[in-house]
Amino acid sequence: MEVESFSGASVRRQAGFWLGAMAFFVLFLVVFSSVLLPFVAGMALAYFLDPVADRLEKVGLSRLAASIVILLIFLMILIIGLMIVVPILATQLADFISNLPGYITQLQSLLANRDSEWLKKYIGIDSTVIQQNLSSLLQQGAGFLSTLLQSLWNSGKSLIDIAGLFVVTPVVAFYMLLDWDRMVNSIDSWVPRKQLHTVRRIAREMNAAVAGFIRGQGTLCLILGTYYAIGLTLTGLNFGLLIGFFAGLISFIPYIGSFVGLALAIGVALVQFWPDWIMVCTVAAVFFLGQFIEGNILQPKLVGSSVGLHPVWLMFALFAFGSLFGFTGMLVAVPAAAAVGVLVRFALNSYLRSPMYDPANNRSNPDAGPLIEAGDNTGREKWDGAKIRWDLMGAAMHDAPRQIPLNLEHQPGYNREDLIVTASNRAAVDLIDRWPNWLSPVTILAGPTGAGKTHLAEIWRSGTDALLVDPSNITEEAVNSAAERPVLIDNIGAEAFDETGLFHLINSVRQHAAQGPGPSLLMTSRLWPANWNVKLPDLASRLKAATVVEIAEPDDMLLSGVIHKLFADRQVSVEPHVVSYLVSRMERSLLSAIQIVDRLDRAALEQKSRITRALAAQILADMGQAG
Structure with a gap:
């Protein structure tokens, strides 16, 4: 198989194409930024809810029914929230903005207290100097905060067309949620076959990064916002609901979000409770407990490991996108920053492996060492599964x-110990190793010819004593055996197969799997189930509910x-x-x-x-x- 050598002209053509595509995308955002909000919100909502739809499909619902159920539940929760929570937040926001000058004045009077002379005694600085500096800082910060909140309030009202947002967004979300898997498969089919593995790897990394924020971090922010709002309200803090939700929703910015929320809460608590320092400490304790819960429970469970977004890069993205595209830009800043971060890391790794960085990297040189892409981008070449360096x-x-x-x-050798694990087959090997704890008792291992599907299937069969079944003749005996042992069907889908027999076999496996782990059906195929040309509608529905694990070409x-x-x-x-x-x-x-x-x-x-x-x-x- 010929591998293209490094070519400056080729690189220039590719760079020109991608720069042109990026320029067109930015121009599109600028021109249509005023009408994008409902569509961006609908797309984000569909992306957020797609895993829920997939799980409902696995329990037997059609994609249409799953989409309708999910959106109805989501809209009910949203409407209840708008009727109860939003009016309170709006009232507290208006009161907070109007009362902010009075709070500043009271904080200044606290700083002017004669009892603060102890600062001069222990630190050697006159309290009047500290008072003047802090008062100036508070006035500037209050002016900035007031302007920012008023701007967000006014721009939000002008940008968010209520009819458009709450009518168009659910419609967009419904259709995108309904066709999400089909759209992903269509986009995947457009990728040049030669670059398919690389593009899929980048797409998986992007999905992990974006999902970590939109799903994981988004859920974390909602939980924290609810906790802070309830906790501060129970302490009796003025504007507790507003400050709590605000602190939770900006907590996706590491350190900065929590610090801003804590500063606002302490400032209001000093004015409201002083000299009752116990209440001030109680307000601070709400935040410290929230940080403990976030760092030790929510973050590991919901977000997991780092998705590769540095706090400075995240803040830059928020300011840049907000400045360029307004409120809509701020909504897309985080996922866009995550995607760009993946592309930048990929480009940097490609550069470090290219002859431009080191002529010894030229793959056309047969005497050069093997060019290996580390699956985890660690810069260290290693075997993942076998742990062989x-x-x-x-x-x-x-x-x-x-x-x-x-x-x-x-x-x-064809034993599990002989198996070498890399990025191309890691997901498939993990599937084999996880049995019987599979997400779905019916699983399809899909990938091109020569990718190692049969090898993995044989390893699984030898370890589970699975029954090998001919796809062209799925007998009643095979269907009944699903209660006693796992079943393997190798190389199905490319040619005509016994659709009725497969339908009954899947039903039998699911029925017995509901009684406990063990009953399983593993199928290998060169094609994705959507391309099997299934004529039996009930079977097509069952296949949609199956788990599909991809194994890429070696x-x-x-x-x-x-x-x-x-x-x-x-x-x-x-x-x-x-x-x-x-x-x-x-x-x-x-x-x-x-x-x-x-x-x-x-x-x-x-x-x-x-x-x-x-x-x-x-x-x-x-x-x-x-x-």
Whole structure:
């Protein structure tokens, strides 16, 4: 398989295309920013609720019914909130803005208290100097806060067309939620096949980053806002509901959000409760407890590990998008920043692996070491599943004595211990290892020819004693056996199969799985279920509820590891640069790797020579894989 060498002209063309696309996107946002809000809100709502729709599909609801149920429940909650909470928040916001000058005056009088002379005694600074500086700072901050709140209030009323927001947004959300999976599959089908694995990897990273904020962080903000609002209201703090919700909703900005909320609450508490310092400490304790809950419970459960957004980058995105596109820009700032961050990291990693950074990285050089993309972007090449470090393996293979292959009978290993795990098959391997704790008892392993589906399925079958069933003839005996043992159907969907038998088999598996973990059906296919050309409507509905796990075509890391493993099984040592040469030119399949290793081993035996790059080139040419 030919791999394109680094080309300055190619890079310039790609850079020009993406810069042009980005410029068009920005221009589109600028021109239509005044009408985008309902559509952006609808898209965000559909994205937020899509996992819920998927779960409802898994329990048997159609996509249409799931979408209707979810939106009705969401709208009921929203309407109740608008009728009860929003009027209170609006009243408190108006009162807070009007009373802000009075609060500033009272804070200044607290600072002028003669009892503060202890500052001069212990710190050596006259309290009047501190008073003047803090008063000036408070006035400037109050002016900025008042202007900001008034601006947000006025711009919100002018930008948010109530009819458009609460009529158009649910309609947009409904149709996008209904067709979400179909849209994703359509976009996936437009991706150039040569770049499919890379684009899917970037898309998965973007989805993880964006979902971490829109779903995880969004839920966290709502929980924190509710907690702060209730906690501050119970302390009797004026504007407790407003300050609590505000502190919770801006808590997605690390440190800054909590600090601003705490400062507002303490400022109001000092004016309202002083000299009752116990009440002031109680207000502060509400925030400290909230921070503990967020850091130790909510953050790990809802958001998980870092999604790669630095606080400075996040604040810059909020200011930049808000300045360019107004209120709508602030709504899309966080997901846009997350997506851009993924693209920047990918571009930087690509640059560090390119000849532009180091000429030794040129893949057209057959003597260069293997080019391996680390699945976790750690900058360290490693085997994830087998925990075998590539640098140690490469050194061992390089330093090992050169051997003439012996003519011994060989059978390649197909045990779980022989499996090499990389980014291309990690999700599929995790699926096999998680059994019987699957999300759905009916699971489909989908991927291109040669990706290793059958290999993984055989590992699963040998470990679970699953029954192998012919997709063209699914008998009643196979359906009944689902109560006693798992079932495997290999290579289904590409040709006609027994739809009625599969329908009854899925029903049997689901029925027995409801009684406890164990009953399972694993199917492997070169096609996604949507492309199986199913004629039975009930079966199509069942397949939509199945879990689909993708296994991508083998990447460089996997092919290199498999080839090294196959040669090691034959007691043959091969130079790493020969393996690198093979990987850069061979067909992207594990079957091809097995055939190439077998042909090379036999040729070396016949010629009584080592396996060299020249011999590898000859074998690839004989197999029609010379690149």
